[in-house]
Amino acid sequence: MSSTPESHPRTPGNHPPADQGHPRTADSGPRTHESGPRTPGDGPRTPGSGPRVVVIGAGIVGCSLADELTARGWTDVTVLEQGPLPAPGGSTSHAPGLVFRTSPSKTLAEFAAYTVEKFSSLEVDGVPCFLPVGGLELATTPERLADLHRRAGYAASWGIRGEIVSAARCKELWPLLDESVVLGGFHTPDDGLAHALLAARAQLDRAAARGARFLDRHTVTGIEQQGGRVTGVVTDRGVFPADHVVSAAGFWGPVIGRMAGVDVPLQPLAHQYARTRPLSELAGATAEATRPILRFQDRDLYFREHTDRIGIGSYAHRPLPVDPFAVPAYEEARAQGMDMPSSCPFTPEDWAPSWQDCLRLLPALGGTEIETGFNGVFSFTPDGMPLLGETRRLRGFWLAEAVWVTHSAGVARAVAEWMVDGRPSADVHECDLTRFEEAQRSPSYVRERGAQQFAEVYDVLHPLQPMEQPRPLRVSPFYARQRELGAFFLEGGGWERPHWYETNAALTDSLGDLPERDAWSSRYWSPVAAAEARATREKVALYDMTPLRRLEVTGPGALAFLDRMTTNNLRKKPGAVTYTLLLDESGGVRSDLTVARLAPDRFQVGANSPADLDWLLRHAPSDVHIRDITSGTCCVGVWGPLARALVQPLTRDDFSHEGFGYFRAKRTHLGQVPVTAMRLSYVGELGWELYTTADLGLRLWDTLWEAGRDLGVVAAGRSAFNSLRLEKGYRAWGTDMTDEHTPFEAGLGFAVRMDKGDFVGREALLGLPEPARRLTPLLLDDPATVVLGREPVHVDGAPAGYVTSASYGYTLGRCVAYAWLPAGLAPGTGAHIEYFGEKVPATVAEEPLFDPEMTRIRR
Template identity: 75%
Template sequence: MSRTPTTAARVVIIGAGIVGCSLADELTSRGWSDVTVLEQGPLPAPGGSTSHAPGLVFRTNPSRTMTEFAVYTAEKFAGLDVDGLPCFHQVGGLEVATTPERWADLHRKAGHAASWGVDGELITPERCAELWPLLDPGQVLGGFHTPGDGLVRAVLACRAQTRRAEERGARFLERHTVTGIERTDGRVTGVVTDRGAFPADVVISAAGFWGPVIGRLAGVPVPLLPLAHQYVRTAPLPELDGVNDPRTEAGRPILRFQDADLYFREHTDRIGIGSYDHRPLPVDPFTLPAYDDAEVMPSSLAFTENDFARGWERSARLLPALATSRVEEGFNGVFSFTSDGMPVLGESRELRGFWLAEAVWVTHSAGVAKAVAEWLTDGRPSVDVHECDLHRFEDVQLSPGYVAERGARQFVEVYDIVHPLQPAERPRPLRVSPFHARQRELGAVFLESGGWERPHWYEANAPLAASVDVPVRDAWSARHWSPIAAAEARATRERVALYDMTPLRRLEVTGAGALDFLQRMTTNQLAKRPGAVTYTLLLDGAGGIRSDLTVARLGERHFQVGANSAQDLDWLLRHAPDDVRVRDATSGTCCVGVWGPLARALVQPLTRDDFSHRAFGYFRAGRTWIGDVPVTAMRLSYVGELGWELYTGADTGLRLWDTLWEAGRDLGVIAAGRSAFDSLRLEKGYRAWGQDMTTEHDPYEAGLGFAVRMDKGDFTGRDALAGRSARSPGRRLACLTLDDPAAVVLGKEPVYADGSVVGYVTSAGYGWTVGRTVAYAWLPAAHAVPGTAVSVEYFGEKVPATVTEEPLVDPGMSRIRR
């Protein structure tokens, strides 16, 4: 949805917490003046999470998007004040390590900060004590200091933004409880409250932990779990007497003691302590009292003293001055968690005009509001938000049980050291392919993504690893990894392997207008004869890459689309005309990738159709039989070897696997997992959407200009690409190889040239064919020239690397086109 200020929508925002107030300010600053903010409690502190928030803004996050949100929040609030009182106090942040594992993690975090442009420094225990004199330096191994972080006075920031928004025409109405969402023909038309109805073209739920309540009124699931989090203030400390200005309250950095799940901030002469060091305390938002019925306010629940006992003991160990103090006041404050720890943003497809801006903490509030306001007024956010999109969830991830289980786990892991590949333990398994039983027999080690159980390697292949030279890995890169992956990659290059590709999303696009629709939506030429397969891109209106697809034309009006996520389905469904049907076929089907130089020797005896290169060329598709199983075969390869993707129904999937397995015994067939798959695709330079490129990148920057046909007619994003070419980018996605064959990086590390950070790694893995780690990184065009020497920082160590021509393996494509 995109409107100009002259045709601006009537907007109703539900919730006047920090997100709702920020949204009103951001929208009115862009010319949308017909904005009404409805709040069930009194203003300016209506009793939600904002009213009790400690106001911490730590900008560094493994997610670049979340870092961008926090950076904007700090910058914006630093420029706001109310009657001379600043809304943001830049005291800085300090994280301390008391274990070797945490100290190593702070080095990794410093790398994230450098990658995303956040100023930070690893410091000694003595320097930690200088920044926080109450801290016992003998307890810590070191710290990470980020001077640009700080404290937001959340209620004050709401007041400042409310004033600005009101000056531009917005209105804020307190004590209006929403009782209904009106709609006509699938579009929102208004909001009903206990004090009247308000017509609207756009409704934004920024209700915080009441989001599920508003969602139920709209018929839109809001997958978040409210949880209580303990916060206390100590009695006055003599050590702080006269140290801090009561107007700003704090002078020392926010202190995070993550090994004990604690954080600390000053309140003039007291210390505020927040604790995650207690059992999850879920809260049912449907049973919370109204403001006037609450003992303090709805978001402030009674303090459970026993839950804080260990937290107090650990606090006194780090800050000895607390040993003679006490907890003077405490409460259990309610705020929101999602199953993956990210916000929930975007417009519902089922109820057009109904938007969510939920599960947002003060830390990211203004950044989120800016993104949503851009989304509404410009049609897209300027920052990639795919990690936050409400349509990222699979159906199985929306069940109340899943949201509760994973949401509670996110609370437990807030300060844990979590490996990027670390899977959740429960609830599993949820989604399994028809081959699951056979995979277990082969000793598959499963990780999980999108609810799917995905084999990463097979213990049955361990004997093959004995003959492969595998460099010794450090403890971090060795987690959720096995040298068996090397043997599986080699077997794929030398013989043939079966890969379970079932989790790849498959969409069916059919109907009289199917071809015209896909031509308008994607960048490549799809007007080809049935049997053709085409690699193409989905762009947004600004030319940013929303996704990459493979489109197989199976009939005149029948296309199978290989997509990346549920967001692709949502995008196509939103734009499909009446004569086009878009259906997700993933759950009812399955897929085996048969890849390797012996793939044809395996498959050809099982079918009467000609699978020769001449009869069944690369990027072709056709229906056939493999043994007794009907399949759709596509001549594609994500690993750079000869082979096919074989699709069939879920009911015949196991028979397909067994047929291929039995026929491949004499050829030395193996089952191979995602770890080998990622290694092989990096060696071939195949991009992974969401990691290597997003809406922030155009096809030419990402090295995908070959998938754009500007002469085919109009398509989404075409106008934005006019004048751009492979020669024009100021930045590029470049292939790096680490100079040391034993060195490893995993992704998101900063890249240095001439002593300065010039870019960051997107994805990386060991290339078993080339014998060294392969990394892709965004670099300025001047540094993306093959032969350029750079270095990648890994846990504080600068690892030499070289920009390399791509692809590293089989640039002439002879192996695939045998």
């Protein structure tokens, strides 16, 4: 219905989803087929070029996708819609059309930018599909004003024009405002209003002219499949053979998914939208809108003009979840007195508090009243991002779900590129349908997290702020001990992850004075993290590495398969561990891995996300078996100069540098616990990753803890870990680099062996020019200054890139920030990082920043 807050790290979308045709499992009997004036026919036709594609849903996403596919030469496209065209009754039919591009997600910002670009070029019968009236976000509290400064930084990072403006300027842009309640605003002049139905129609017409057909009043009742591939779509009016099927059904996505045997983790919710009666202050208005879209996020409200009326949307009410399996079909909805299936009855009791807030901001509304209102249904996922991609369970079945109007054209382009070219040009890992863990896909989890996403749409949320429920969900075997040690937990992938331990607070007494942090960077941080980092550098610390994904790859073809899929040389003797990369065919970094060869035909792979497992399973031959062993195992990282003194007395095996070299692995026992020990270090210190089965995890922790008492062992958390890894320049996939970056741009060329033989992405790397950008380390000049990530970086006074990861380096006494910047910036080059509107001086550094000779790891 309206925009979501780009300040929200988990809900970076900013416009209503495009929910298209209603696919029902219950057949309501024969209905008259109405093709409409833009349906190119229902009877026999000459097949178009390319594979047969059936798109389910003719809302904004389905029409955009048909346009993008046919523009790329795939013209054998059929779009099925259960409702009548051109307004089939999904969320596209009632979307108020707000388009705000600024988001903490670079991907969503790029989707939105393309949507604005494309819709700006479209018109229907002389009516433009996009009105560039701009956007204005208001601050009525100091906290919100600070948040708007941060959002202005996101805009600068992603190349979006915007500025922080005074309350007086806000009044100029929106004369109806009570200036006295406004502290300032964020104005984005190139944002605006999308006519979703007109944009859908314009793209429908273009796709139809290229050969696509659009069939309304076709209710999908089944998905045909054979041999693990989709073969067709069953409707109440016949079967449509297909090589590819795309579910663009919006909040009906879970219904279609069930037909295909694919779960779609999406929760529909209703959101209030109302229109006033005419305002005397707008009397005589002829244009649909001239003022910017207005956001009053401190009260969960937004406003737009409808000629002489004002449209108002509210997120201030209680979450109103909707069961997608209970939403009526179009004709049923009309028979029940509904305007359309996605428009539920207005609930005045939910609206009353918001109306008072409206009057406070826009006193002129006191001269009018609400004329019409409805509760519009749209989609939320557990993390607020779209669901895109082809399912592995049913090949040829694609999702383009939970997509809001703001991102519709950008998503359609990405999915069309994915289908036609094999990969999208944009990084879409945040939207990949495989991203959720199995524990995050239950209906209960999706419902609860979806409702919380709705409640937090306009909240000011810290980048580290976790969802509060349902927690705890996944815990390591060490959880009881961690709680005893006063662990402060954040969450990732459903795992409870300690960020520091309060039992180490006494260690801060010997640190000296740490720089005082500002209110924002001090959230979800403690000086205890500095003490834990220091203990790791000076003594020894235990880190819970259990949440890191572990895969077991076995079989006679395992070596050849992994060597073909990755960039480094894996043809080493058992006991070797190798850092390597997964690339796509274009040479982009899909992930980074550690591969341990434990036996001739058995490997343990340290991976990043469920997408890595999905990618490997898609390519694995029949003589290779891949199993996710994360949940049945656990891992402790033992790191620090006294690490060897801790573990050696627990085993008869030689843990000396000569007997157990760096990047080696061996099976051994520590006390009574069988472990797989790998000599790796992501903190830049001597140590090992120690793996065992989950049932023995607590015994492993207790064994190590008892053995380390006399050495001053501490438990350390992710906050210290992140600081230490940045001091060493170790990259974090998904944050520092993605598949939009090549290994050479990301500083990972050392993990690529071009002479080892063929591997996925090798051919693309051969033709690459010298990088024009590089992941570059920066040290902030002021020891007291900290940035957090995603801030714009200025070089020579102009925006030049953006920060990926940042953390205070306690060993270095400076904040470390990695940023994508133009290649060729020499160490010593000055730069400025924009943090809450202030340009903080920084200097390009030479990496690694800490222990460049690697003497501490290889001791």
